[in-house]
Amino acid sequence: MTGFTQTLAAATASLNRQIHAMPFNRALADGTLPEATFRGYIVQDAHYLEGFARALALVAAKASDPDAIALLASSAAGAISAERSLHAHYMQLFGVSAEQFAATEVSAACDHYVSYLLRVAAIGNFAEGVAALLPCFWIYRDVGRAIAERAAPGNPYAAWIDTYAGEAFDEGVTRMLALTDRVAAAGDAACRARMQAAFARCCWHEWHFWDSAYHERGWPAP
Numbered sequence: 001m002t003g004f005t006q007t008l009a010a011a012t013a014s015l016n017r018q019i020h021a022m023p024f025n026r027a028l029a030d031g032t033l034p035e036a037t038f039r040g041y042i043v044q045d046a047h048y049l050e051g052f053a054r055a056l057a058l059v060a061a062k063a064s065d066p067d068a069i070a071l072l073a074s075s076a077a078g079a080i081s082a083e084r085s086l087h088a089h090y091m092q093l094f095g096v097s098a099e100q101f102a103a104t105e106v107s108a109a110c111d112h113y114v115s116y117l118l119r120v121a122a123i124g125n126f127a128e129g130v131a132a133l134l135p136c137f138w139i140y141r142d143v144g145r146a147i148a149e150r151a152a153p154g155n156p157y158a159a160w161i162d163t164y165a166g167e168a169f170d171e172g173v174t175r176m177l178a179l180t181d182r183v184a185a186a187g188d189a190a191c192r193a194r195m196q197a198a199f200a201r202c203c204w205h206e207w208h209f210w211d212s213a214y215h216e217r218g219w220p221a222p
């Protein structure tokens with residue numbers, strides 16, 4: 001079997017193209033994304049990271065081999081440490097205090113994504129959990145790289161771009177792709193179908209998260 005991740009990529013190619021063309025990502029690349037929009041995104045992303053790290057830890061606990069446990073659990077620690085420093089950088093730059101952060105309600109899009117991840121991680125099987133976690137890694141690397149190619153020097157979002165286009169990040173993504181292929185090859189067709197559905201759902205959540213941030217949607221009230 002050719003790598004299952006190729007099948008996943010083919011099945012989500014159209015959504016992926018749309019993600020790359022999103023106004024949020026275009027404006028991030030040319031540095032014109034309004035500061036307030038990026039600030040709102042970063043605050044939501046800090047909420048997201050916490051949930052994502054919990055989902056990684058839950059899926060890690062279900063892994064049957066020590067390599068997978070180590071990869072997922074170390075990514076949970078990495079999600080908190082590496083990205084927290086990125087958030088701290090921007091929150092300081094934009095003057096968001098810890099109190100303001102704590103007082104900002106999670107957006108509907110963020111809550112929806114995190115809730116889905118935690119649901120799959122808690123009650124799905126290990127393979128499905130791995131597939132649900134993958135878009136977060138994979139899409140950010142590819143979007144980060146594409147933006148890095150277009151971004152001009154002095155882009156205010158350079159720290160964000162450099163994080164995701166960088167080599168350290170790429171290593172983690174490559175390991176997640178290999179784990180997904182390994183798990184898919186060990187499963188049956190029904191297992192792969194569940195993996196594909198969870199993967200596609202989380203690709204949609206990545207799109208939705210950016211769409212919500214671009215339109216500065218929080219928690220809609222009647």
Ligand SMILES: Cc1ncc(C[n+]2csc(CCO)c2C)c(N)n1
Pocket residue numbers: 045048049052075078079080082083135136137140172206209
């Ligand atoms: C909505 C959203 N999706 C993906 C990422 C990227 N990301 C967050 S945690 C993690 C795992 C290892 O650090 C990765 C790749 C993000 N920041 N925000």
